[in-house]
Amino acid sequence: MNEDRHIQEVKSATTLRFNDLWKQNFQANRNAIQKNPGIVALTQKFKEIPSIIVGAGPSLDKNINLLIRAQEHSLILASDAALKPLLLQGVTPSIVVSLDPQEEIAKFFQGVSHRGMTLVAPSIIHPRVLDLWEGDVIFFHKHAPDIPALEEIANEIPKIGRLTPGGSVLSIAYDLAFQSGTNPIIFTGQDLSYPKKKTHSRDSEDENIDLDSTVEKQRENIVYEIDINGCSIPTLKSMSVSKKWFDWAFTTWKRPGLTEIINCSEAGILTKNCSLMPLSEAIYKYCNKKINVGWKIKKILK
Secondary structure (H helix, E strand, O other), X not given: OOHHHHHHHHHHHHHXXXXXXHHHHHHHHHHHHHHOOEHHHHOOOOOOOOEEEEOOOOOHHHHHHHHHHHOOOOEEEEEHHHHHHHHHOOOOOOEEEOOOOOHHHHHHHOOOOOOOOEEEEEOOOOHHHHHHOOOEEEEEEEOOOOOHHHHHHHHHXXXXXXXXXXXXXXXXXHHHHHHOOOOOEEEEOOOOOOHHHEXXXXXXXXXXXXXXXXXXXXXXXXXXXXXXOOOEEEEEHHHHHHHHHHHHHHHHOOOOOOOOXXXXXXXXXXXXXXXXXXXXXXXXXXXXXXXXXXXHHHHHHO
C-alpha cells in the first residue's frame, strides 16, 4: 500500500469537495464565532481527569451500556454520530465534537435534547447545526497549514484556537482531550474499519447502511488493514490514513508527564502506540472519583 499516495488522494479530494463550502459556512458563522468562546478556553482545564472519547463504530454496541458508570467520573467526549446512541442509554456526554461542514450532519442533532452538553464545533460547521443546537458552543479552527482556504479562515479570527484534524472527528476529540490535559485518554467505538459486517453502531443515524453495498460502492477506496485480532478487515482509504494520523499524534505530541492512551474499543485497527484494554477494566481502574464536569465547563465558559 502506498501510504503517501493515499494521504495525498484523501487530502486532494477533501479540498476539491469542500473548498467553497468552508468559506460559505465560515461567513455565515462569523457572528456566532465572535460571541462564543474558542477552544483555547479549555487549555489545561481538565488536568489528570480521565476522558473517554466515544465514536460510533460498530464495536460501540458491545460496551455502550458500561458508559453510564463513567458519566460522573470522567470527561465524556462524543462524536456527533455517537450522540443519539448515548442518549438512548441514558448517557449525557459533557462535550459533543463535530468536524464536517455538510448540512447532512444536522441529522445527528435532530429530535434530541442538548441540555447539559457543550458542542465543540469547527468555524466551518454548517450553520444549520448551530440553528439546531440548544446548549453552549465552543469554536475551533481546523489546523491545516497546507490547505490555503482553511489557513485563510483561521487567520481571520485567530483568537479562538485550533485543533488538528486527522481524517476523523475522533482526531479532533483526541486533540481536545490532549490540549485540555486529560489523562488517561480512553477510546471506545473507535474502529476505523468495518468489523462484524457493520458500518456503524446500533441506534446511530447510519446503522442501516449495509456493509456489502458500501464495499461495492466504495470499491476503489477500499483497502485492508490488520485488526487487533490479527485479521485482515476492510476499511476506507480515508480511515486508513486516519489510523496513520493517530500513530503520528500518539508518538509526536508531547506534554509534561506521561500521557496514557488506551483503546478500549475491543475491535478495529487502532493498535499501535496505545494500550489495549476492555472498557469495563478501564472504567474500574480510572473512573473511580466523582467529578462535576458540567460545573467545571460552566465555570470556564463564564
